[in-house]
Amino acid sequence: MSTPVKKVPIHLQSAQNRLLIKNGKVVNDDGITDNDVYIEDGIIKQMGRNLIIPGGTRTIDARGKYVMPGGIDPHTHFEVELMGAKSVDDFYQGTKAAVAGGTTMIIDFVIPRKDESLLEAYERYRESADQKVCCDYSLHVAVTSWSPKVKEEMATLVKEHGVGSFKMFMAYHDMFMLRDPELIETFKACKELGAIAMVHAENGDIIAENTKRLLDAGVTGPEGHEMSRPEEVEAEAVNRACVIASQVNCPLYIVHVMSRSAAEAVDAARRRGACVFGETLAAAIGTDGTNYMHKCWKHAAAHVLSPPLRPDPDTPYVLLNMLAKDGLQVTGSDNCTFNGEQKALGKDDFSKIPNGVNGVEDRMSVVWEKGVHAGIMDPTKFVAVTSTNAAKIFNLYPRKGVIAVGSDADIVVWDPNRKRTISAQTHVQAVDFNIFEGMEVHGVPEYVIVEGRVCVDECELKAVHGFGKFVETPSHNIDYVYCLIEDREKRPRGVARTEAEAKKHAEEDAAIA
Ligand code: URP
């Protein structure tokens, strides 16, 4: 049983419930077709050419444009309380910005307060988000401590509240961090429940040690953030998480893979046959860690997130290639925005700078620009890594992540020939800084259709407060996740030994001697 959604869907109150998108190139993860798309009451009802359509239907001409599944951003932190600050993009402003950029669904993380139970935290998020979201959303839940009660609550969340994924932190010492025995237990619990384990993979003990050493040496600025957690500290934790998940045969999703060696560790685990998925971020492919050396403290601090951006200028290219070749599967944003004055909590100590950057609004543009426009991936791969793969992994497919008859009408009409320049001056997000400032991007969402409603209309944003709803991510995703697990399940068997064999072997030994 799921938590009831009380409100009346706004599209049922709207007169404009029929829509035809004509003459476009429909892009799915498996190919591009010339099709018109007819939508009624929020659902794709027909596809083809020369469709027979009721009178009074609004038509959008998509000639020369791509008609793609709306983006799914599986990693946001709206109005999250973290390191003494609350992120400034709330569920309204955050999802409005998402829609402005062509994203029609987000998955946020419930992070429980100290002394708050998982269920209480989940209810708190639902209460706030249900009223505010401009597009559909789901929730992952963070497990930040381990006890029998936590295990019970995980089961309740899966069985009664539509949660299918749990995030565990290997970093954030004395805050959220779990140790290996706890990771083993949480992964086992996920496996038992048919859920997906997610990890923030960095070695928290090493980071604590390095932080102390750097601060003692007088390195207090944002550059110390990256110096305290170089990429091998990320790669070690990625590998450890993959080994633990593989040993307990639990599916694993590594959030925010930020470095070459971490991506290689994900890729290597997948090649060994482990059920592991890797997510990188718009931030990781759209900018880099040289920003931590910037002379302006505010600029440098605005780039602080964990794991950090890498100073190696090739990393964005390497991560994009990993996405293109299925070494990594998903691009999220990890949108977790703090204003300059909040970042200033760490003015004298980099370890106190609230962690997080923007990305929910610009993720689609950044992946298009650096991936498709740069010739590294084609539009079908773009759809895979910005929408379809997330839908498949989190069991939302084919309701989401595909343009097909019967799917939700979450669609972006993308004009590859238009350009725009990203800037904090013009972005929709509440935050006062944009890490992609000044980037010129080709490809603009001309129309964004959320559940059949035109929420970006010829580039004009018309998002609706509270229009979205909570969508369950059911457990036991056999088609895309647990199929990989069942295949690997083997009953342990010992060696059968008989008296007769032992006697024969002893005689042979005696003969040799
Ligand atoms: O720095 C980050 N990534 N902030 C958000 C919290 C998290 O670890 O994902």
Ligand code: ZN
């Ligand atoms: Zn994280």
Ligand code: ZN
């Ligand atoms: Zn995050």
Ligand code: ZN
């Ligand atoms: Zn012997």
